[in-house]
Amino acid sequence: MTKTLFEKIWNSHIVVERENEPSLIYIDRHLVHEVTSPQAFDGLRVNHRKVRRPDLTVATIDHNVPTTDRSLPMIDETSSTQIKTLEKNCKDFGIKLFGINDPNQGIVHVIGPQLGITLPGSTIVCGDSHTSTQGAFGAFAFGIGTSEVEHTLATQTLWLEKPKTFEILATGKRKNSFAVTSKDIILSIIKKIGTDGGTGHVLEYRGDAISDLSMEQRMTICNMSIEAGSRAGLIAPDEKTFDYLNNRQYTPKNYNDLIDDWKNNLMSDTNSKFDKSFTIDVEKIEPQVSWGTNPAMVSNITGKIPTPEEFGQNNEIQIQSAKKALAYMNLESETPIMEIPIDRVFIGSCTNARLEDLIDAATIVKGKVVNPNVSAMVVPGSQMVKLEAEKLGLDKIFKDANFEWRESGCSMCLGMNPDILKPGERCASTSNRNFEGRQGSGGQTHLVSPVMAASAAIAGHFVDVREWS
Amino acid sequence: MKPFSKIISIITPFDKANVDTDQIIPKQFLKLIVKSGFGKFLFYDWRFDHEGQPKNDFILNDPTYKDSKILVTNENFGCGSSREHAVWALKDFGFNVIISPSFADIFYSNCFKNGVLPIILDIKNIKKLLKIKDEVELDLNSQKIIFGDEFINFEIDSHRKIRLLEGLDDIDLTLNENEKIQNFEKNSPIVSIFE
Numbered sequence: 001m002t003k004t005l006f007e008k009i010w011n012s013h014i015v016v017e018r019e020n021e022p023s024l025i026y027i028d029r030h031l032v033h034e035v036t037s038p039q040a041f042d043g044l045r046v047n048h049r050k051v052r053r054p055d056l057t058v059a060t061i062d063h064n065v066p067t068t069d070r071s072l073p074m075i076d077e078t079s080s081t082q083i084k085t086l087e088k089n090c091k092d093f094g095i096k097l098f099g100i101n102d103p104n105q106g107i108v109h110v111i112g113p114q115l116g117i118t119l120p121g122s123t124i125v126c127g128d129s130h131t132s133t134q135g136a137f138g139a140f141a142f143g144i145g146t147s148e149v150e151h152t153l154a155t156q157t158l159w160l161e162k163p164k165t166f167e168i169l170a171t172g173k174r175k176n177s178f179a180v181t182s183k184d185i186i187l188s189i190i191k192k193i194g195t196d197g198g199t200g201h202v203l204e205y206r207g208d209a210i211s212d213l214s215m216e217q218r219m220t221i222c223n224m225s226i227e228a229g230s231r232a233g234l235i236a237p238d239e240k241t242f243d244y245l246n247n248r249q250y251t252p253k254n255y256n257d258l259i260d261d262w263k264n265n266l267m268s269d270t271n272s273k274f275d276k277s278f279t280i281d282v283e284k285i286e287p288q289v290s291w292g293t294n295p296a297m298v299s300n301i302t303g304k305i306p307t308p309e310e311f312g313q314n315n316e317i318q319i320q321s322a323k324k325a326l327a328y329m330n331l332e333s334e335t336p337i338m339e340i341p342i343d344r345v346f347i348g349s350c351t352n353a354r355l356e357d358l359i360d361a362a363t364i365v366k367g368k369v370v371n372p373n374v375s376a377m378v379v380p381g382s383q384m385v386k387l388e389a390e391k392l393g394l395d396k397i398f399k400d401a402n403f404e405w406r407e408s409g410c411s412m413c414l415g416m417n418p419d420i421l422k423p424g425e426r427c428a429s430t431s432n433r434n435f436e437g438r439q440g441s442g443g444q445t446h447l448v449s450p451v452m453a454a455s456a457a458i459a460g461h462f463v464d465v466r467e468w469s
Numbered sequence: 470m471k472p473f474s475k476i477i478s479i480i481t482p483f484d485k486a487n488v489d490t491d492q493i494i495p496k497q498f499l500k501l502i503v504k505s506g507f508g509k510f511l512f513y514d515w516r517f518d519h520e521g522q523p524k525n526d527f528i529l530n531d532p533t534y535k536d537s538k539i540l541v542t543n544e545n546f547g548c549g550s551s552r553e554h555a556v557w558a559l560k561d562f563g564f565n566v567i568i569s570p571s572f573a574d575i576f577y578s579n580c581f582k583n584g585v586l587p588i589i590l591d592i593k594n595i596k597k598l599l600k601i602k603d604e605v606e607l608d609l610n611s612q613k614i615i616f617g618d619e620f621i622n623f624e625i626d627s628h629r630k631i632r633l634l635e636g637l638d639d640i641d642l643t644l645n646e647n648e649k650i651q652n653f654e655k656n657s658p659i660v661s662i663f664e
Contacts, residue, residue: 015653016646021628024646026653028660036552038502049640055661064500078500085502096663117662129551129575143575145553147582147639155643157650161626163574195487196545199574229548231574252660294487294548317486317543414550416496423519433549435491437514 002269004165005236006202009140009266013123015157022159028122029139030152031108032059032095034086035416036127040150041089051093052156058117059090060098062107064416067379067406070100079417093153104249106382106408109133109350113219114384116248120237120262125152130350130432132225135234136218137241138266140202142232163231164275166201170209172283178360179466180285182217183352183430183449185209186224187288191298193278198230201276204268205235209282215244216354223351224432227295236267289337289462290434290447292325297434299337301452301464307333328436329444330424338462340446341373344427345457346439347403347450348379349413352430355388357381357450362394364454364468370402371460377404379411379419403457415440428456470584472636476565476607478538482599483528485542489549490576494558507554508561529562539566539607541598547576556583566607568614570595581629582639588614588623597621609634 003011016024030053037059044051051057064079066072074080083100090097098104104111109130112118120138125131129143148158168189174180190197203225210218218235225233242259245251252258286300292311299305308326310333312319326333331340347353347361358380370376378398380386386408389395395405412419413431421427421443430453434445448456455465498510516527523530540559546569547555556579559567567580568588580587586609590598598605598614598621606615609630614621632639643650 012657015649022626024643024649026650026657026659029662035499039504039553042502042504043640047640055663056659058662076500082500082502119660122660127551127553129549143551145551145556145575145579145582147553147579151640151643154640155650156654157643157646159639159643195548196571196573199545199571226549229545229573250662253664254660258660294489321486414491414496416499433489433491435489435549437495438491441495441514441519 002272004268004272004274005138005204005234005266006140006165009121009123010162012121022161024157025123025160027125027152027156027158028056028119029112029117029124030057031112031124031126031131032057032149033063033108033126033128034061034082035063036146037089037149038082038085039146040153041093043150044093044153049154051095051153054094056156057153058096058098059086060105060108060111061086061100063410063414065100065409066417067409067411067419070407076418103383103387106384107350107353107410109223110354110381110385113137113244114248114382116245116251119245119252119258120241121266125158129226130223132230132232133219133223133350135222135225135232136215137245138234138237138262140232140234143226164201166198166203166230167274167277168203168205169277169279170205170207170282171279172209172281173212174209174282174285176466176469178469179287179451181449181451182213182220184285184288185282186221187290187295187298187447188285189278189280190224190228190295192280193228195227195294195296196229198225198228201230203228203230203233204274205233206268210235211238214356215240216356219354220351224295227432237262287449287452287465289452291329291331291337292322293328293434293436294325295432295434295447297322297325301337301462303337305331305333305335305337338464341426341461342428342446342456343374343425344421345374345376345453346379346412346427346429346431347377347453348381348411349431350381351432352450353379353381353385355385357430358385358389358394359392361450361454362397364451364465365401365403365458366397368401368458370457373460374457376402376457377406379406380408382408412439414438428453428462470636470638473584473586473609473633476538477604478536479534479604480539480541480598480601481528481534481537483540483542484599487545487548488542490547490552490555491549493547493555494552499552499554504557505561507558508563511558511562536563538563539568539605540564541568541595543595544570546572548573551575553579553582556580556585560585568595568598581633584633584636586633588625590621590623594621
């Protein structure tokens with residue numbers, strides 16, 4: 001019988017399987033960060049349990065680290081306590097920590113692939129919903145809650161109900177592959193299938209338009225699977241995948257043997273059956289801008305903000321949601337997207353703060369300056385991304401244009417550190433969630449790609465970046 | 470975990486769709502390193518104004534629902550961030566049952582780990598429950614929500630039901646399978662990060 005890529009990974013990780021019960025699934029990689037782990041380690045202590053496989057577990061500090069000068073003491077005492085708690089927990093339980101001053105520190109989903117810890121065909125978990133990012137390598141990677149973090153630490157397994165499969169077939173070729181990015185592809189998909197379109201399913205992104213993407217672009221797509229309701233999204237590995245992971249700090253010694261095995265196994269069989277399927281032609285995709293308070297509330301750059309009725313299409317709940325979103329965002333229907341002025345720009349997050357994202361944004365910014373009404377910042381996804389970008393002189397391009405150039409972390413994607421919007425501030429953000437208050441209480445978020453954010457910073461409002469390139 | 474027992478309570482009608490976990494518990498409250506005390510921060514930005522004063526028009530500030538243990542809401546409840554703090558906050562506030570046409574996957578799973586019962590019902594039944602003012606009886610054992618002479622049946626995975634009813638510890642149960650885990654580790658090509 002034919003099998004999908006997901007089913008193959010699932011089957012090779014079953015520890016216990018019984019009829020009409022969840023299965024016990026083995027976990028190959030467990031990534032840990034400071035926010036969702038303290039209570040899990042506490043649970044281990046109370047019950048006198050150990051971490052079963054420290055050799056399959058790594059930790060970093062990303063959510064509430066300051067992105068300013070780290071030699072200074074932290075002002076926020078609760079953040080500082082949380083960071084110290086993780087440091088102690090890692091020491092007590094023998095877990096490798098990429099701490100606040102480690103050159104490998106960074107957003108957990110950025111450093112996994114960058115260090116060669118992420119592997120095709122593996123199961124990867126982290127107490128963070130954007131773990132789906134690592135599905136770009138053909139892994140079953142998904143976010144878990146703190147109880148499941150504790151369970152994984154103690155047993156290296158999880159009880160899971162087998163998710164259904166959902167094929168996302170992306171065909172055609174982008175008309176302008178610099179200005180129309182993988183962010184625009186995934187936002188277009190979420191716009192169509194909705195924020196709960198993928199609930200209970202694992203997405204598999206397939207087709208020429210996906211093969212065409214670089215690994216970093218693929219990560220952006222898989223990252224936002226959760227915004228479509230899917231705990232995980234994945235892409236079959238190919239030569240680009242194997243090249244990306246080659247010669248990294250933790251690339252396995254028997255890497256070439258592993259590649260041979262992956263090449264033979266890690267793809268959905270021809271004619272394999274998915275529970276659901278959706279096709280999108282990327283040729284028709286324009287740069288996207290979100291206007292509302294969930295990631296399905298998105299418009300083309302050349303479009304206008306829809307009326308609640310246009311958005312809701314007879315669904316009363318959706319119509320009410322759109323009304324509430326427009327009130328929160330302080331926006332009127334029928335306003336052209338390009339006329340929305342902005343106050344802040346955030347280029348960062350696990351969605352869009354890898355080296356290629358920064359290179360593309362810098363291409364737009366070079367030789368220009370940020371609009372005087374806008375304050376803009378770049379927060380690299382990891383210290384390694386920051387270093388590589390500096391080697392290319394990108395920091396200078398951004399700083400010359402009046403962007404702030406920061407240390408790495410989650411930063412204003414969720415504003416757990418001091419990087420937040422003030423009430424009423426409007427931000428063009430390369431992050432993943434435009435929920436009410438996500439970037440700061442009363443802040444208004446518009447999700448865009450790095451090149452769209454960069455061009456908006458210069459212009460002071462959204463522009464069609466296709467005309468800039 | 471305490472075994473899940475029969476619940477008699479009025480319903481808090483919370484007719485909102487796509488309620489994300491950032492709303493349920495905003496990020497500034499995720500820095501605690503304990504599991505308790507999150508209830509006072511539940512729906513913080515919807516419950517309180519910028520001065521920290523309760524907003525009178527927000528339902529959870531209505532004293533009518535002070536002792537309610539059942540929240541009835543609309544589709545895609547708990548979407549977004551995986552933060553289990555959302556469930557800790559709902560439970561600490563007093564909710565043991567959340568009823569919705571659909572839940573986000575991670576939130577749904579987090580509920581069971583904390584003795585909170587998420588129930589999925591069709592829109593027609595949700596609409597009915599949103600209107601009920603009197604107390605209802607919720608019986609997990611018979612999978613019924615009983616009100617007056619009527620009742621609604623609900624579905625739940627039998628495995629999860631037993632775990633809730635008996636208040637079983639997941640990790641203990643898994644450690645009973647230790648031999649199978651060891652066998653798996655022996656027979657599978659698991660690649661250590663640090664070779």
